[in-house]
Amino acid sequence: MAERSQQEVWRLAPWLMIALLLFNFILMAFDAKTGSQERVIRAWTQVAADFFQSPVTTISSSINNYFQSISSLRIAQSENDILKQRIQELEVEVKQKEDLTFESGRLKSLLELKEQSPYKILAAQIIGRDPSAWFDTSIINRGSLDGVKLNMPIATNGALVGRVIALSPLTAQFALITKDKFGLGAVIGAIGGSGALGVVSGTGKKEILEMGYVSGSVEVKVGETVFTTGQDGIYPSGLKLGEIIEVRSGSATVSHQISIKPSANIYAMQEVAVLLYEPPPRPEYDKSLPNVIKDERGGKKSSR
């Protein structure tokens, strides 16, 4: 191939720049429009990155663990004494629990109740973090081959941390609940025991969530725990979200504005759990609604 002259390069460069900028802009606009759907470019880049990210993460975490174990040897002796005492206390508690479990099993069999787990849990390791300083997504070493699907919830220590936003056969990318576009149904206190229902959304700020639409006539206190309701059709009910740290009280007509600190330490996670939860299918839109969009075949597709 003949080398281009410098003048030719200078003449060509602005046109090439415009073409490439246009290409990038179309990609961006398409990405912004389609939201959290599966993307081929993201999926295959994740697959390619996995071959590099996984070994680097394994090596770096093992080196980190080695140095941590050396430093923790210093406090091991005093901890050992405390733990010995704690074991003795726990042995007594375990004995009491065993009795309770036995009693519970006996009562369940009497009532013919079956033990049901609402969803399976898949342990995953975080192998990559967002390469850009502007976002806080993470990549885990579980993908569609392990049964992970888009929008599946991610939890750690029983508390919700985010949901899957991109998927490849070997890996999955999840975004944190602190992202400002996120919203989920939540309740203050136990479900059924409280009328303080509302919507928790990310604020874009680190380690702060906001809860809105909580009726101003309901009493809300700082320190209360917030759980998911499962009404959003993405997350299961009963997952811990966080504790209330601030309440800007509303009135009978104005709702409370509540700030929540997430229960999970979302910026120091190494391992997470993917909840293989699939929400129950939504009921079909009421065909008689006047705002249902009709598709080309004359049928009714969806409502606005």
Place this chain on the structure above:
Amino acid sequence: MEQVKITVALIIAILLQWTLRNVAEPFVYVDFPLIIVVYAALQRNSIKALFYGTVAGIAVDALSGGLLGANGFSKTLIAYVVSEIVRRVYLDNLLLRIPVIAGACVLNGLVYYGMHRLLGQEPTAQVVNTIAYTLIGTTIAGTIIYLLLDNFFVENIKVRKREVFAPRRQTRRRNPIRLGNRR
């Protein structure tokens, strides 16, 4: 050969960008692909620099929570701006490159943030803090990386210096006394 070396450097930069945040959080403030894209633009081949900008940007975007193409857009623009500057100004001195990488870093942050706002997305991080930290991290890392890369491209620099600063022509000095005599 020079292009192969820059391509290898770009691949390494993308891999580092993908992984280093998981090793240590502060590394997120070093934009390795941007450093290489600016270096490629400084080599006076704007077409290749533009392609490097797009490829590196999309590679970073594909693993990021941001819009796919936002980094590609900003890095392509920067590659063009730097290659236009380098057409007019001699920038082969390391000291002169420091303000170039710093400026590129600020422009990259502003364009990236602007494109997200334009398309209705709000990045999680704070704008001023992120741009400031990235400016510091990328400028320091960029200066060190340019020193290393210049050692790899030492032959190329010598040739370019010869092209830019052509050897002086030896002109005979006229004797001012003779000139005076002529008059």
